[in-house]
Amino acid sequence: MSSTTGTISGSAERWGPLWGARPADWALSEDQQIPTYEEALRRVELEPGQLVLDIGCGVGAFLRLVCDRDARAFGIDASETLLAVARERVPDGDLRVGDMEALPYDDDTFDLVTGFNSFFFANDIVAALREAGRVAKPGAPVIIQVWGQHERNDLEAMKELVRPFMPPRPADAPPEPDYAKPGVLEDIATQAGLTPERAFDTTWAYEYPDDDTLRRALVAPAGIAVLVGPDHEQEVKDAILAGLVSHRTPDGGYRLRNEFRYLIARA
Numbered sequence: 001m002s003s004t005t006g007t008i009s010g011s012a013e014r015w016g017p018l019w020g021a022r023p024a025d026w027a028l029s030e031d032q033q034i035p036t037y038e039e040a041l042r043r044v045e046l047e048p049g050q051l052v053l054d055i056g057c058g059v060g061a062f063l064r065l066v067c068d069r070d071a072r073a074f075g076i077d078a079s080e081t082l083l084a085v086a087r088e089r090v091p092d093g094d095l096r097v098g099d100m101e102a103l104p105y106d107d108d109t110f111d112l113v114t115g116f117n118s119f120f121f122a123n124d125i126v127a128a129l130r131e132a133g134r135v136a137k138p139g140a141p142v143i144i145q146v147w148g149q150h151e152r153n154d155l156e157a158m159k160e161l162v163r164p165f166m167p168p169r170p171a172d173a174p175p176e177p178d179y180a181k182p183g184v185l186e187d188i189a190t191q192a193g194l195t196p197e198r199a200f201d202t203t204w205a206y207e208y209p210d211d212d213t214l215r216r217a218l219v220a221p222a223g224i225a226v227l228v229g230p231d232h233e234q235e236v237k238d239a240i241l242a243g244l245v246s247h248r249t250p251d252g253g254y255r256l257r258n259e260f261r262y263l264i265a266r267a
């Protein structure tokens with residue numbers, strides 16, 4: 001299948017260079033989320049030959065599972081460098097750089113549309129979900145995944161630490177709700193014209209074998225290393241390590257339990 005590099009704008013322009021700054025280090029975390037993708041796939045019927053679009057597909061960990069089930073993988077992401085990794089893993093996929101708020105696909109195309117921890121990077125999440133629903137076939141499932149309740153996420157300490165470095169939302173962007181609160185995803189999906197079907201939570205753990213891997217892995221997401229800058233990178237890495245020291249395992253590694261919240265909605 002084809003691999004296209006398109007133009008990017010909006011939230012993709014803001015996030016693409018940041019998310020794409022350290023693809024291999026980001027893959028250290030994304031690849032550990034496979035059990036959470038399996039959990040989602042167990043709840044929808046995916047048949048060989050069906051067309052699946054993953055929005056904000058990153059390095060392609062989910063799309064690899066799609067190919068393994070003989071379905072056809074389509075991915076879009078703001079970052080060309082993350083897609084370069086995804087192309088190696090999903091050589092038969094159709095992988096494009098683009099913006100989730102303006103998807104480059106025809107109406108009613110896909111049998112399943114997913115967004116794992118990606119939709120909330122849109123300037124307007126309702127607009128992004130409306131696009132997801134537009135390109136899904138009528139009645140097809142749209143899987144929306146977000147972080148679960150803060151107190152159930154060991155990564156919360158690290159997120160608190162880096163939040164002040166995150167780029168501000170555009171002045172005209174709608175306010176961000178707390179997506180983990182019961183009913184919030186359902187409300188947003190409904191506003192986007194989707195029909196919420198069922199929500200569920202799943203817990204799993206990121207594991208890093210040593211201090212150095214933890215530091216590298218945790219300044220990769222969302223371009224944290226770029227945002228803090230070279231002068232402060234080590235300082236922030238050390239602060240992250242200190243914030244997570246209680247999750248150290250007897251062998252010197254780290255185990256961080258987290259929760260994702262999912263909504264399966266229908267187009």
Ligand SMILES: C[S@@+](CC[C@H](N)C(=O)[O-])C[C@H]1O[C@@H](n2cnc3c(N)ncnc32)[C@H](O)[C@@H]1O
Pocket residue numbers: 010011012013015016019020030033055056057058059076077078079082098099100101115116117118121122
């Ligand atoms: C938290 S990562 C999730 C990656 C992968 N889906 C996963 O499960 O780990 C968020 C992804 O959304 C992408 N992204 C952010 N804003 C985007 C936009 N406006 N359009 C398309 N992709 C976007 C980023 O480049 C990044 O790959």
